[in-house]
Amino acid sequence: MKQESAVQPSWGDLLSGPNGLKSLALAGGVALHAINIYVVTTILPTIIDEIGGLQFYAWNTTLFVIASIVGSALATKLLQSTQPKSAYLIALLVFSIGSTLCALAESMPFLLIGRVVQGFGGGILFALSYALIRIVFTENLWARAMALVSAMWGIATLIGPAIGGIFAQMGDWRLAFWILLPVSLILALIVNAQFKQTTEKSNTAQQIPIVSITLLVLSVLSISVGSLSPKLELNILGMVAGLVFAVLIAKIDSKAEHKLLPTGAYSLSTQLGVLYALMCLLVAALTTEIYVPYFLQIIHGFSPLSAGYMTAMMAGGWTLAAIFSAGRSNKTIDKFVRFSPLIILVALICLAILSPRSSWSDNGLGILVYCIILAAVGFGIGLAWPHILTRVFSAAKSGEETLASSSITTIQLYATALAAALAGIVTNIAGLTSPGGVEGARTAAFYLFAIFAVTPVLALLLASKIKSQ
DSSP states (O other): OOOOOSSOOOHHHHHSHHHHHHHHHHHHHHHHHHHHHHHHHHHHHHHHHHHOOGGGHHHHHHHHHHHHHHHHHHHHHHHHHSOHHHHHHHHHHHHHHHHHHHHHOSSHHHHHHHHHHHHHHHHHHHHHHHHTHHHHSOGGGHHHHHHHHHHHHHHHHHHHHHHHHHHHHHTOTHHHHHTHHHHHHHHHHHHHHHSOSOOOOOSSOOOOOHHHHHHHHHHHHHHHHHHHSSOHHHHHHHHHHHHHHHHHHHHHHHHOSSOSSOTTTTOTTSHHHHHHHHHHHHHHHHGGGGGHHHHHHHTTOOOHHHHHHHHHHHHHHHHHHHHHHTTOOHHHHHHHHHHHHHHHHHHHHHHHHHTTOOGGGGSHHHHHHHHHHHHHHHHHHHHHHHHHHHHHHHHSOTTOHHHHHHHHHHHHHHHHHHHHHHHHHHHHHHTTTTTOHHHHHHHHHHHHHHHHTHHHHHHHHHHTTSOOO
């Protein structure tokens, strides 16, 4: 572990000189993965118009997410078996191959193959971007580096749909994939020049936890496939099956010699377990954003573009808070981590009250207030997120620091898939599809935000168990 300097670092220390190029490489890897997600979501209807495959529409996201989770889970093995520079270059190469396959696709099945390869490479990139922070920066820069890397999701949410819209209007969706290649090349050149050929060797040779990863794939696949069905009973069945596989993972992996997640990850009696659980709850709170555009369009009559950018206020709040909270004193950070769930709780309760009501959307002040509330959800998460992640480093068992840091991505992606499926079940039960329409959307909006307000309550309880720095 690199020692912290006596002088409190500034953003300039992170963003200038060699550190600036390293920051660009790590943040760029996450941005490449995240922006690609939003761009493809936007251009997918245009792709289908040309090559067909409407029946595989949902599988485009499902397979990409599964491949990303597998890639993130294997990032540790890649990092432990090769150099940080080589690992990152391999991830960029795999992502670029996937992008090339997508650009050349003449049918939806071929595109899906490209998306699997792309997702796999992107998952590795995502995981390595977090894991390498501990390796390429001194400890006093970790919090700011975490804030910068995690802020890329907010930036992706803001500009991804716009970039996708440009390519869709141009009618050249293939260019959206081709343009990823020069960007990947630039990142590769930076990595090659700035990352030293050194590596941290683990005490024991690590093997791929095949059983745990297989169960992880089955869990995500069960949850995702179940959520695709219009039938509520199949939604619930998929969720239950996914959770059963998750329990099996915990039982097997906690006793395994070669682990998917580090020691203590499955127990709330450990600091690492508490930190991972807190991450899952914060991710779950943010996942409510997937239904916000629908509610804004159906209940309040906003255009798709307006609804999309109002929803992006959540990600914008996260980015703003992550940058704002970085570099604060340990005492202040402890307060951020412990009390940030309260901000999320108040915001979700306000959304539960306001979202079903249409009176506020008739005037500019009401729209402004609603946007501030949306931003508050992300702001509450961003206040704590970078600091929770940096504590993962120190909470890990000696020799498992790399596994703990790269597992951040696996936890985040899995929690997102689980929370999205749960949100689908809640909204379906609440009447989103039956009776549907405006009334169904009103009821679904209330119950979604009200029920998910439980997550910051649980997060408040868990945050009290985190040790002060």
